Amino acid sequence: MKILVLLKKVPDTGLTLQVKPDGSDIVRDNITYVINPYDEFAIEEALKIKEKLGDVETVAISVGDEGAKEQIRTALAMGLDRGILVKVDGFWDLDGYTTAMMLKDVIEKEGFDLILTGKMAVDDYNSQVPAYIAEFFNIPQATYIVKLELDGNTAKVERELETGMEEWEVPLPAILTCEKGLNEPRYPSLRGIMQAKKKPIDVVEPSFTPSEAIKKVKLAPPPEKAPGKIIDKEFPENVKELIRLLREEAKVL
């Protein structure tokens, strides 16, 4: 069995970000990058399947710049077998369609039984790439999975939606997108880190030129909010005042 895991390099989620004065991008000096948190669930799930079934090859694939090798290397240190970097400078400006088109050739060449991805990248909040890939390869997709059980050639999954839970059965080959709750991603062990140094990361150039249908006009900080009020009265007057303000000023109660 062969599992491909798609992962994206994203800015560390704990950082405060600044926009460049000309609005062309965020300030990228001194930014630390991590694996997109949802992609860690995909990595972990691939490893769990491998531990259970034994004969499984796991490959990490990322569209990213040279630096994204570091995130791929982390995935290898967690335990994936090898990595492929589709190398593009300024990859963070790519739209979901372009990213998927850049992954297409590599995925086709590799072949797969299962593709695991995150439910979305936390930099673009898109949730697009997996569905494009599913359509390109004419395979079923199941998104937001919080439970996965492989039964022969069928993936039994639980999907977490805002309206409730759904159980789906999806025959392989398929693409599944991982939601928090699926598993607890492991940390790379010291041994894993040593081993990862010897695992191969192939670098390929994309053959697809980025689409120009989505043009960046500018980036800006979030809209300013008027400074709030700290209600400076003694208890319980402050609670009464809060409720009064919510009713009379904000008109939300």
Place this chain on the structure above:
Amino acid sequence: MANILVFIETKKDEIREFSLEALNTARKIADASGGKVYALLVGKTDGFDDTLAHYGADVVYKVTDERLSNYLTVPYAKAVKAAMDKAGASVFLLSATSLGKDLAPRVAAKFGVPMVSDLTGLEYKDGKFEIVKPLYAGKVYGTFELSAEPAIISLRPKIFEKGEPDTSRSASSEELTVDLTDDDFRAKVVEVKEKETGEIDVTEADIIVSGGRGVKGPEGFELLRQLIDVLNKAGVGKVALGASRVAVDSGWIDHSHQVGQTGKVVAPKLYMAFGISGAIQHLAGMRTSKVIVAVNKDPEAPIFKVADYGLVEDLFKVVPEMIKELKEIYKVE
């Protein structure tokens, strides 16, 4: 001229409000461009014509098919494609719900075009869209120009107005047949477990009462549930229980309540944070709320930076007092 197709999501025999937001947005674009608005219903299609007309549809397309009573990506994407072709639509609009985010990119892939997700701003000018979308968990807002044809767009729920229904409007309706094969049903729905009635999801709520580490345990959430109960009885809107990641990871409450970067993105009219510090990943999920209240013992807590109203106070004093006060005002038990 932009003909626009809007996907209409239904739940328990009702149209989801978010679909009406998309429909009203489509109406405005169509009015400006001289196009028509087509609403698409798949699966359960009976009894919605009037509402859809009142909120802006000119034509209601219906794909009535037993096999589509539950959502499935592949056949639904095919239905959308068929409806787009039939309507000669150059725009596909829907709400970025779980379903919308699953469906839209699959449709975009069928057309081989890039799409834009989860927008908070949308304007149609000179045959192009100018869109606004939060990036990096809302730390940055991006403005982009979308010229893809068709333009495939999902809107963040609760940001766009659904407007007032215009009861003088009517719409024609048409059954659509979609050519579906067994192959389209490779993925199967085995079971749908809808939320228990009474339990409102944070993404659907008008008001969210949210707890963090400061509530100290499951009992703290029971206290917040009492507040929710009173608000529900007061009839001030749909009220849901939210939580920070610490509260979820401590096992005090289910992950489905988590707000934030690895939880849900919400935009209620009122978000009340009790014992939540306001870490950047939490803000990512709730900063687009219209009014934010923070109750925290620590005056330095970053949550106060985004709060419209703040109380520097022990939540275990504040919540019971709020319950008492609200009971008096709204005359509920």
